[in-house]
Amino acid sequence: MEISEVRVKMVANKDDRLKAFCSMTVDNSFVVRDIKVIEGTGGLFVAMPSRKMSDHCEKCGSKNHLRAKYCNSCGAMLPDSRARKDVKGRMKLHADIAHPINAACRKRIQDAIVEAYEAEMERSKDPGYTPLDLDDYDYEAGVD
Ligand SMILES: [Zn+2]
Secondary structure, rough: OEEEEEEEEEEEOOOEEEEEEEEEOOOOOOEEEEEEEEEOEEEEEEEEOOOOOOOOOOOOEEEOOOOOOOOOOOOOOOOOOOOEEEEOOOOOOOOEEOOOOHHHHHHHHHHHHHHHHHHHHHHHHOOOOOOOOOHHHHHOOOOO
């Protein structure tokens, strides 16, 4: 797997731990979007695109986010701590949509994303800098 390109959209809010959104192109042919660069206590880390996990209300069957206290649809009170816990006992509220399955691949992605983020950070210091609009990305390949 070759990471052909990484695009970085910086997030402006300085107080936020979320630093940037990225898209990554693999082998010049497959794009993964919504990769996040997050400032952790041990430095920058890369979060793969994920979705909020949900479960179904026992009374009406509607979907609710795992942290919801009441059902969005029928208002029934939902049981506490429905989320599974990870090894450190933290609630697992998100599931990765696309992710590496081994440490070597995770490291390659992490290194490529962080390198691209740092390069974009340098460019963003330029007064004439305009942030990238990742929403334009879909149409660039000229599919038709
Ligand atoms: Zn319900």
